[in-house]
Amino acid sequence: MNTGAETIEWLYSEQLKVDPEWSVHTPTGFQWWADKNAQTIEVIGDYDGQDGNTGYLISVRTDFLRSLELNERALTVINTVLMPFSSMAGPVYYPETRTLSLCSLISVHEGIKAWMNPFISVAATLQIGEARIMADMMSEVLGAEPAISGHPENGERPEPDELAEVIATLVAPRGKQPCQWPVAEFTSAVKQYMQQPPSLMATDGGLGFTVEFPYGDDSSLCRISGHQSHPRYGNGLFLLQSFPVAKLSDAEGAELALMLNREDLVQKPNGYGFGSYVYRDSMIHFTSFFPNFVYRPGLLPNIYFSSAQRARAMSVRFANRDWTPESLDLRHSAIGRLGRRSKRR
Numbered sequence: 001m002n003t004g005a006e007t008i009e010w011l012y013s014e015q016l017k018v019d020p021e022w023s024v025h026t027p028t029g030f031q032w033w034a035d036k037n038a039q040t041i042e043v044i045g046d047y048d049g050q051d052g053n054t055g056y057l058i059s060v061r062t063d064f065l066r067s068l069e070l071n072e073r074a075l076t077v078i079n080t081v082l083m084p085f086s087s088m089a090g091p092v093y094y095p096e097t098r099t100l101s102l103c104s105l106i107s108v109h110e111g112i113k114a115w116m117n118p119f120i121s122v123a124a125t126l127q128i129g130e131a132r133i134m135a136d137m138m139s140e141v142l143g144a145e146p147a148i149s150g151h152p153e154n155g156e157r158p159e160p161d162e163l164a165e166v167i168a169t170l171v172a173p174r175g176k177q178p179c180q181w182p183v184a185e186f187t188s189a190v191k192q193y194m195q196q197p198p199s200l201m202a203t204d205g206g207l208g209f210t211v212e213f214p215y216g217d218d219s220s221l222c223r224i225s226g227h228q229s230h231p232r233y234g235n236g237l238f239l240l241q242s243f244p245v246a247k248l249s250d251a252e253g254a255e256l257a258l259m260l261n262r263e264d265l266v267q268k269p270n271g272y273g274f275g276s277y278v279y280r281d282s283m284i285h286f287t288s289f290f291p292n293f294v295y296r297p298g299l300l301p302n303i304y305f306s307s308a309q310r311a312r313a314m315s316v317r318f319a320n321r322d323w324t325p326e327s328l329d330l331r332h333s334a335i336g337r338l339g340r341r342s343k344r345r
Contacts, residue, residue: 175234
């Protein structure tokens, strides 16, 4: 059994302890109902790693909203209400089915599976809780429907799995404690890894650090902080990585952010696929939040190198700044069709 298949089996049998009565197997994973929203966890591809290990892409996707008309108002609401508070997943719109899902996409290989697999399980669990907490409110605001479904044979689950309550029972209570990342880890990470390329400059100060990465002729600023709490999860580790782009309207910026989410959270991750893009102040930002619940020593350097990988990818995409919203490759997207219609008016 390869590493990808081992991860799926571990998640199904040991970590999430999925009930066969409320799940179905897929060719490369499984779909299950911890509550009313279907979650699909699958291996969607593999690649040759630089260290000789074969890597596997693990997709975690939870149905969130359906019958969503992605008009300019909806785009703006998603960009201002949903995306800025993303934690370990981001919203992805599927125009072919008019659904909005919460998605994470993670690369796993033999060398990192021991610590990465538990992170995948937390991302999956948070998606379940976020869908339960936010779907009704967001569906009302956006004029959509909660993406409620049931097992193809057993129907809707009458009582939720205990994992559906994990935000209230474990994550939020742990978030009431001070940030679990000690100051010494921030200082050590900066001194050991960020005084050399790919960092252009880095500074630490208390519970956090900032680092600049090359971005064309400019730079991209990444801030990681233990000072900023999350409205649902309390204290933890906040990441905000910023990339200057063209000035766009709020709807165009949300359109771009959703496109990037689809690329990085559905197709191929650039950095860890935990979080979401969001547009604000003529910048595309990638934001993540790691609750106190996921703290482990040694995580900060991994987040740093993941952010460096994202900066390289974004530099290739946008650093020349010679693009317009119409030049984005959205030919197969309802988002793109919306953008082109708005230009003709």
